[in-house]
Amino acid sequence: MKMKSSEKKQVLLEIKQKTNNCLNSRKHANDLIDIISKVQDDEESIVLASIRSVHKLFSHYLEVSEMCMEQTASEELSKEDKYKLWLRDRYKDAVESLIEMLLHLNTSVQELALSVLMKLVTQESKHPLMGKDVKGPFPLNLFKNMLKTLLSSEVNNEALLNRFQEYYEFDDIRYYTMKHVLSECQQKPKQDIAEIWLGNVFAILENLLVPSVSKDQDLKKFLCQKSVENHKITSVVEHRRLYSCSWVEFLKFKLTATLYRKVLVIIHEKVMPNIASPLVLSDFLIESYDIGGAISLLALSGLFELIQKHNLHYPDFYEKLYVLFEPTIFHVKYKARFFYLADLFLSSTHLPSYLVAAFAKRLARISLVAPPSGLLVSVPFIFNLIIRHPNCKSLIHRPDMEMDFDDDPYDHLEKDPAKCKATESCLWELKTLQHHYHPDIIKLSKKIYDGDIPDMVLDLSDKFELSANDLFEKECSKKLKTTAVTFEPPKGLLGTKDDKIGLCWTL
Template identity: 30%
Template sequence: MTSILAKKPKKMKLKGLKTLGQQLLSSRAHINNLPLLLGFISPSSPPPHVLESLLSLQSFFTTVLADLPPSQSSKKRRRIDDSAKQDPEFIYRTWLRSKFDEFVTLLIEVLISPDTEDALREIVLDSFMEFVKLGNGGSFYSSIYHKLLRSIVNSPTPVDFLSELLALKYFKYIDVRYFTFISLEKLSKALDTKDTAGDETAGGDGDSRSQSRESMELSICKIHYIISHIPPLEGNDGKSEYEMWSGSGLPSNEEHDKKKLSKAQKAEDKGWKAEKQTNTVLSPASIAKKMKLKFTKAWISFLRLPIPVNVYKEVLATLHQAVIPHLSNPIILCDFLTKSYDIGGVVSVMALSSLFILMTQHGLEYPNFYEKLYALLSPSIFMAKHRAKFFQLLDSCLKSPLLPAYLAAAFAKKLSRLSICVPPSGELVIIALIHNLLRRHPSINCLVHKEDGDENEEDKNDSGSEKRPGFDHFNSEESNPIKSNAMRSSLWEIDTLRHHYCPPVSRFVLSLENDLTVRSKTTEMDIKDFSSGSYATIFGDEIRRRVKQVPLAFYKATPTSLFPESDFCGWTFKYEGSNEIKEQKTVEEDDASTKRQRIEC
């Protein structure tokens, strides 16, 4: 943003600047000092000069702002007679209004400039918000507040400190949140329109398109930061007792509202009436209902933007806790969440939490849900950042007793196959999930122990399957759980975990040897106890265990092979050149003994 003033004011000492401010406040005869003081409100001016000019101008405009006419761009422009336009007093106040608008623009320029010191930026923001509070006849001055948010979002440089300061000091006020939602909705729609227009005219230079895309992503990141830092709408006690920044809507201002409804103002246009109606909306009794509507519109407008991947993941991570409970109709997120769930990978995992809430609490029907959930089971999910929440949701999704047997068997078999190629912490989760599946669905307990002769004649006559012993009919590459042939397989992978190198895995898998169909003697596993496991947690649990017998590396006879021959019948692990190694080792020992004798001599 370029400065409004075409020429820089002459250099002036701080004492002279203070004198200009005193003269301006003392008499209207020194009104020409106003443009001079405005010339020092600039990022290039020294901070003491900016601060001194700001204090003088704030004191001046605070006293006269209530008597100024609306700005030329205001929607609440009043009807003015031609005779009033020729009034010198009206011309003077109109000129003051233009100077105030210029003053607001200069303050925003200082706020968003990267050259402004943080201490000065905080003072300027406080002064600006005072005008937001008092500059509209005692009600919230939404137009200049929207101008501030628009400048923050469209700034070509990051303004993190300003956004943090605004959220920290002013988002606790309910009216500030209300108009913030309104402004963010407008800004999101403007960016969406800009992106659509850019796609239609996608020609020209590639560098310019890249810069435009980067600028839009930066703006989207700023909108997300602001909208995600607005506190929850409802209080802890559920009452509508909120602190207001401006006096609009409070019972203590009823007399002031009656004055505004005098005969002189009954001839105002529809814009002024709409503004008055907005002020009435901001009463503490009705604010909660209107806030939820504004909250919903702001978030829906933001989610329609082309959100960058990093922001997209942050949104999905907090959507189920920070957004869905406060929406007026959460089901309107179904399109956004189903598209996110169809992307696959980590994005689908993060969208599962919100989608699960819509399905279980708001009646969303998603026919391909379990097929998509089945496709998410891959080795990479056991190393994902949000794996703990995913496994808890997976267990909840498979809890229904109405789940078909083929579907429960497909998930059990897919998890069993993954146990071969995942870390020990993942194997513990898999054992717990399969334990719960076998207990909830007794019809799939045939997978625990199935011999080759257990198949019926129809399966034996199937020409598409091979008939050698040990053949597994399960197709791990099939994405459709119906066609995976899980019911014709067995959980042989789980049986191999009994000989796992990690003691917790080999001990935990023994729980599946119990008869899980007897529900009175068994209990479900809490997936939360295993979902956050890692090598560090397993190691920590092992070193804290009290071991009665400590295994020692002692052999009665020196082993000659890595594995005994009884484990692998027909295989041998003896090396033919073992005699040569022994002879070489004997020669080396003789040389070493000879050297020791020489040293002792």
């Protein structure tokens, strides 16, 4: 039942009054129980007010060492120690309630609970519960319990974890976060894992970055200043090791198709520059490249990076790339990324002519069923291949060869570019495209057979992102001239040459 406005105001006033009473006198300490219980109220405003009160009270208690106890072997406890134990139990209850609020349906409640928990982490590190002389002051139990809830298997916390990423700038928080994620990934079974949990782990990993400093430099930016007592936290090498191990363990899980794509999108630009040894990703990227479809397209950039910069030996790279040239590439979401990378991979002038000819022929063949937006990329792409490799001009300098689909020696079903017989064929497909309905495609196709191929490669960057909507808007934005509706000026109403109406009517 929804609370009335007057009742709500009364409860908020009570929370405020009880908070002040607890701060002013120990006699009202039992009011803590009521304040903590309101954290799980149904009304959002009451929950928010209770969370703020909990933060205010326990920040004060930590600061004045109200809950601080020295370890003692004595069985007898003084009244002061009993009070402190009771207060610490209430602190434990409050923390548990705040952690539960991380899974609240309301975003404001989640974010406030997260903010208060992180402030308590800071306060508890400055004022340890077990005394100033206790080693390892970072409140690891509090932090682990909070992270364990954020990595829920039942609630998608991606939005809240994106809010949590602002704390990754602190070296100690980043260190303990990676350490916990690695531990969780190692303990979980690699099969039949909850999709929600995997999504939450990925939400943490995708925003983690290792500081770009030399190995000899120590990290010094900490949320909890005393955590520098752990020397591993200050080591860039240790941070990079944890980051690498966390990703390697995460990639061992069976990822969903959506999550698989998300990983491959960021692995080249975000993960590989921060990982200790990028070659540990080679098995994952090779397996992804062999899957086919959109997954293979996304694995291209990472795999090529390993080949080019880290000396990965993968002799089948171009054979697998050749197979990816299918009619579906003109319709996938990652079309622009694929053609950009393919243009980069085939830009080397040291590639054998038979290989380049095979790519040019295969691209010309699938262009027969491509949409106009795809043809405006594929035809100039073939231009660039021929410009970079003059030996491939034999594909267009065969005017005596009259070919069609049936008598073409090129085998479009052959997956090996060395055996497809592309060098024995010609680009008759571009001759066919001269009869396309789009005028720009007609002009491009005619350039090859008219010998009007430019000397320099064409810039395709503005064509990779072309879509059918872009072409339609371009045509609509043109200023059309007045179009004639008749080719002969009329002489009167019924005065044209072929007008038969004049035989039946006179004016």
